[in-house]
Amino acid sequence: MNKPRQNRSTTLEGVIVAAFGRQYEVVVAGLAGQEEIRLKCYPRGKKSTFACGDEVEIEATGSDQGVITELKPRRNLLWRSDAFREKLIAANLSQVVVVTATEPGFSDLLISRCIAAAESQHLRTLIVLNKADLAESLPAARRMLAPFAKLGYEVVELSARAGTDDLRPHLAGQRSIFVGQSGMGKSTLTNSLIPEARAATREISEALNSGKHTTTFARLYPLDGGWLIDSPGLQAFGLAHLTPDDLAASFIEFQSHLGKCRFRDCQHESEPGCALRAAIEAGAIDMRRFEHYRMIRNEIKDAKRQSQGW
Numbered sequence: 001m002n003k004p005r006q007n008r009s010t011t012l013e014g015v016i017v018a019a020f021g022r023q024y025e026v027v028v029a030g031l032a033g034q035e036e037i038r039l040k041c042y043p044r045g046k047k048s049t050f051a052c053g054d055e056v057e058i059e060a061t062g063s064d065q066g067v068i069t070e071l072k073p074r075r076n077l078l079w080r081s082d083a084f085r086e087k088l089i090a091a092n093l094s095q096v097v098v099v100t101a102t103e104p105g106f107s108d109l110l111i112s113r114c115i116a117a118a119e120s121q122h123l124r125t126l127i128v129l130n131k132a133d134l135a136e137s138l139p140a141a142r143r144m145l146a147p148f149a150k151l152g153y154e155v156v157e158l159s160a161r162a163g164t165d166d167l168r169p170h171l172a173g174q175r176s177i178f179v180g181q182s183g184m185g186k187s188t189l190t191n192s193l194i195p196e197a198r199a200a201t202r203e204i205s206e207a208l209n210s211g212k213h214t215t216t217f218a219r220l221y222p223l224d225g226g227w228l229i230d231s232p233g234l235q236a237f238g239l240a241h242l243t244p245d246d247l248a249a250s251f252i253e254f255q256s257h258l259g260k261c262r263f264r265d266c267q268h269e270s271e272p273g274c275a276l277r278a279a280i281e282a283g284a285i286d287m288r289r290f291e292h293y294r295m296i297r298n299e300i301k302d303a304k305r306q307s308q309g310w
Contacts, residue, residue: 051088083306099180102137119250182233240303
């Protein structure tokens, strides 16, 4: 593979394909007559505010190293946050693929969090139910996902070890990211779709009923005219960066009812004339989803208080 000239003034444009700490792997189109190249890059200055999928400008500082000098405008950004920290996950996506499995047990609250994050960035959400060959656990998993399917979020059932033919058409031409708890099979899915990825996999820790973290950093792989990012397993997905109004709007079943409460500052608790409560009683909003909304909204309020020191 050809290497760029060792010229500190060489400016290149590329895409971050892996992010680990303050170090990033950037793929850049080769200079005239050169092949695509990969550089290990560091941000200029102390702040590290880049994510997998970011389009950047870099200055080459060696045959395989560089410094990130500029971030190109993002189309969107998927990230999570609490009162004191934020974690950039990926940028410039077209869809979020939430990976669940029949075993181990998964959290429907985490699914609602992922969907809210996606909706707030106007991203499509696809849900994958992996390990669908485990017939004994399949009915319960389907019941957990039924409220999301009812809202129009497509659910693809498959077994990653048996193949991913049913999933591949949903990824073609898309800029996707796999998100979900550890042990759901994200890396196994990645390996099936992209054999050269050779993503590490481990057996599920039965004692904890959760997967061991096998992917420790996000990595981007080209796939069928688009790309796919495999990301570390999530045990938490804080949304402290959303406003309460943004959160409510990210629950798509709320949208036609928002602004119709009797009181403008309705908290959707026990106030008379609450449109959301009326929709729940009418069966238009699932009570479990409403509880998810309340829990996340209260976390956002608590995070704001904590960050302001009161």
